[in-house]
Amino acid sequence: MAEYNLDHDKLKKLETYIDNLQEKEGALINILHEAQDIFGYLSKDVQLFIARKCGIPAAKVFGVVTFYSYFTMEPRGKHVVNICMGTACFVKGADKILAEFKRLLDIKEGNMSEDGMFTIDTLRCVGACGLAPVVIVDGKVYGRVKVEDVEGIIKEYKQD
Amino acid sequence: MVKYRMDLLVCGGTGCQASGSSEVVETFKKEIEKEGLENEIQVITTGCFGFCEKGPIVKISPDNVFYVEVTPEKAVRIVKEHIIKGRVVEDYLYKEPETKEVLHEQNEMPFYKKQLRIALRNCGFIDPENIYEYIAVDGYQALGKVLTEMTPEKVIEEIKRSGLRGRGGGGFPTGVKWEMTRKSKSNQKYVICNADEGDPGAFMDRSILEGDPHSVLEAMAICGYCIGADKGYIYIRAEYPLAIQRLRIAINQAYEFGLLGKNILGTGFNFDIDLKYGAGAFICGEETALINSIEGGRGEPTVKPPFPAQKGLWKQPTNINNVETFANICPILLKGADWFSSIGTEKSKGTKVFALAGKVNNVGLVEVPMGLTLREIIYELGGGIKGDKKFKAVQTGGPSGGCIPAQNLDTPIDYDTLTQIGSMMGSGGMIVMDEDDCMVNIAKFYLEFSCEESCGRCTACRVGNTRMLEILNEITEGKGTMEHLDELKELGQIIKDSSLCGLGQTSPNPVLSTMNFFWDEYVAHVKDKNCPAGVCTALLKYFILPDKCVGCTACAKVCPTNAISGEVRKTHIIDQEKCIKCGACMATCRFNAITRR
Amino acid sequence: MNMVNLTINGFKVSVPEGTSILDAAKKVNVHIPTLCYLDLHDIKMVNRTASCRVCVVEVEGRRNLAPACATEVTEGMVVKTDTLRAIKARRTMVELLLSDHPTDCLVCEKNTQCQLQKLAADLGVRKIRYKGKMSTYPKDSSSESIYRNLDKCIMCRRCETMCNEVQTCNVYSAVDRGFETVVSPAFGLPMIDTQCTFCGQCVAVCPTAALTQISHVAKVWEALSDPDKFVIVQTAPAIRVALGEKFGMEPGTIVTGKMVAALRRLGFDKVFDTDFAADVTILEEAHEFIDRLQNGGRLPILTSCCPSWVKFIEHQFPDLLDIPSTCKSPHIMFGTIAKTYLADKMGIDPEKIVVVSVMPCLAKKYEVVRPELQHEGKKNVDLVITTRELADMLLEAGIDFASLPDEDFDNPLGESTGASVIFGTTGGVIEAALRTAYEWLTNETLEDVEFHSVRGLDGLKEATVNINGEEIRIGVAHGLGNARKLLESIQKGESRYHAIEIMACPGGCIDGGGQPYHFGNLEIVKKRMEAIYTEDRNKKIRKSHENPEVLKMYKEYIGEVGGEKAHELLHTHYTKREKI
């Protein structure tokens, strides 16, 4: 596996996952989810490895990765801030929350902060509309977020 | 078995007990005994009728008469008049506040038309991670009944007779869909549960999966039995980790209990269910796109026909229903098609779950019989508009739907009426907008969504929607013309007409419906270069009110472009040319001297 | 067959079940415009993405418009193609496409050949009402063969269908989504870094100039005008049966003589024929085949004249690289011979010789830079132009092609046989090889030189020839998807063949990626094929080993067929390549 510029243990883990799949046909998206969980993002080498391992054309893997917004080819920060931009959140000012995160972290949507601590992303409706506007950091949901709250949320994660 | 000629149902709910229902029960029992009718009349304490405000409540069956605020004294008179003489005591009946009209029957009363939980029946009631609890509430009984007592044809007939239509948006009759898939000949067929709830602002499927996952598994197995499939997939959004976790637990338990897998309940029927994850693509809610995604490809839709019922997953006949549709199956089979079809409107049977969000007080999920009006949902269940603002519109059907204005608040909603007023049932998202929402901006929001979520395959959607969005941008930036408005309408119509899949065919709806109902607002943006709701930044102007400005210079100091000038203690003024409309001055002013128009 | 009755624009028509509205309309002389749709029935390639929406029509009872190309007729269907609603929608689709398309038609490679341009003209588009952002992408000229300008891509996906389903090269996929969607190789890699074989079939089916060739025309003009250069040209067999199309001649017209005359008028110092080298190829390949047959070498042997197919096996089946013949392709052999034997014979410094190839092929452009095919770092063939590029040059030079007299190729590298002519079509190489191998193995004269079972457009063909009592089984595949099937059976040890011919392009070189565009009309390809066989029949000598100039060359310069010098000059080796 030396041909891939990837962590050996992680690659082994992914390989084991793929080997253990009962149904390989059509498993590409589940495999990509697993790979993104393991590596944090889907680099070219990860995609190539999956393509060759599963006998799927690399172009197809790339086509799939770029189609789904859940997959990313960029390294992600230690903490991923997801701002919900569903309608319910939008009408309750999610755009202002997003702007505040961008301002305080000084990065654009989809990018990672210079210190590698944060990535800001948006997503479409997590189905917690009752709590709009909603922010999710590393899977933890913050509801009814106000612009003033943003600084506090960032602080919570800056410490570690 | 004793048969009573009359039942007195006394509400024993918390509210009614607090207002003295137990005394009322005692009085009834005493009075009936006194009259020697205890073998004819039965007094029953029931669960909450849900109308606690007017408690204690008493219902007389089979007369279907409904008394409110019953006291022991009133009880005495009810026994004398109604039970003995057969005369309804009009004075004690419920009076609708506005009309003062006396209503006899429970189901005529507005409150009782409100929520009825079928799909959500177990949500919030049982522990979703404990299969015993699901079994305790008749879980897997419908599957058992179907496998042991009914032929697939009979089940399909029952579903058809119930009038159940797809809850994912299209509203296609579920039974007919099952029948089509059953009739397609193949050795391998599939059942797919569409749990890719992508509408921004809808979360009923998530709720069902998190609160009652077994009900979906059971219904899928029933569907498999009916169409002749032994394999099912649940295509679920990756954004729903909790739902995924609960589904996994439920599937494992069902296998362990022999309710999935081989030889279910000893009947020889086999059925497997696997999870497939979505990855953030709204278009995968479309059947053919979803199938492509399950096959591990890009979620691009393909031309229909052939329909999935003929050629679906791996080119085999496939039946796809969404979560809420499946959640309705078991009650229909246990309680019968007649029961189900007695609920709802003529062409839309049963209930629909709506996700009520936006500017309403009681944000949440409501499940109501078809045919309720928007007003009832928003004002009664939703508790009205937040902050006592003025209602402006309600958006239904997500990016495929439209905005419904105040004038249509009293439309009884079902699949067909919503389509008639230019919107859609969709998956049941209901976003309430108030006077602070700009309808042009809302239309833009939805179109932006459709543009981002377009698969990019067909010209109409890929390029057409982009061009529409660009025109809308011009309008919100004050560069719009009346020709733009005509262009929008025409292009929108053509995109609807020419797009390959449901996304494109409906994506112009938010624009077209807002243009239809809020034409003046569009004209204001174009002609007056004004955003009446004060949302479109480019069209806003900031002014300093001379009578309020004290000349503190605070605003001038924060203005990033030095657009504010004025001497100390004298009225300041904003140079409109320089102003970038950031609003910093307004936020700073402590004297409310800055206004935005 | 069940028939379905329907009405189109008021005309009643009855068509077999499964017919599309588009095809049904043709029966009543109603033409519905199409753009993304492409049906190459004979080679089993159908692009029915229904993505351009240019063919939408009204169907009574249907809420929205139906794509005629992808909607099957149903009993009693009432179709209207000429209503204002349908016409407006179709025109709007073209306008929308144009609003995201550069309008540099006048200077576009595809000017007058572009299907989008034609559609805009046919539909009377006079104004593009929509303006807005345009797709822009870096231009890809990384390879020697294919030029990609995705600004002009209209997402018809024909290239993707061709590459993935017919050729199974799997280079392309749609990537991204929404307005940003585009067809691209993995990771947006330049073509040179991919497993692309440069067959150019994507170029052949692209309706616009999103995919074209890397042009060598300017460099050819430059060489021709350089007095210090001795510029010679070779033409592949497939050129002579297609070039005429570019000058309004009937498909299948044989224009060998006019072509030679035209090339001379362009200023080439010598006009030669790749066919000469094709005969050499047959000698070497037949020798190699007989050697493997008699000395227990690995069989089947695979032909190696198609550079696209060679690259395919290098990427896709690197474990099978010992089975193709080691012969260089005819045009590279020609280049080598020109810069050695010919230079020697004519007393010209090889440094001064510029070898130009006119090829039906885009992979030939790539082939000439393969390091192992060069001699001491110098290319054996310097420039490659396609049939289309040659036609462009003739137009530019103002040569009235149709009225040119017939002229003959120059000597000695202009001499050829019927065997070499049929290299231009699928099955031709193996047929030519059989003609020679048979006689060499049996020492008998082959009376009937035509092997009809290896001819035609079937994707996989086979023949059995009895040679000295032994059944020699021959396989033919054209189109890389068909080739893949044969290779997989070889990999599994199931192949029964002794020799296999493979051509990357469906139909062989006559339908190469550099040929005049036929846009789905495979009748044109069939006529080119007929012409090739006619040319063969017209030849006095029809067996490669009877080519007198070839034999003379061996005698004077190379020595024995398959000998040491032959190996040095005429053979090559293959390289394992990655899948990407």
Next chain:
Amino acid sequence: MAGIKSLDELKALRDKHRESVLGRDTGDSENKIRITVGMATCGIASGARETINAIIDEVAKEHLMNVVVVQSGCLGYCYAEPTVEVRFPGKEAVLYGNIDAKRGRELVQRHIKNGEIQKDWIIEKTFNNI
């Protein structure tokens, strides 16, 4: 669990568990007080996990052996999350809204231990269940 082999077995299992879940039979002394905490995404995000932990802790602290604490899905009252339902055997359930951890503990003390319904925290159920 060895797997249910017939519909009759399934029915038996249902009947066995029916009472404990539905809790409608007053006669059965084994029936317990059931505290249900809505644990859907909305609820958890609003602190339902903290609430349920606090309730479990408080119940344990008070050695209330007749109480079961269960999680459930969402009742739909998103505006009032976390929601907690208290059901005494044979009585109509009481639904509380906005129950944070602190209120959760108070609820155990006041409603469960002392039987005082906390009227201010009640949310009116607006639905009928089938």
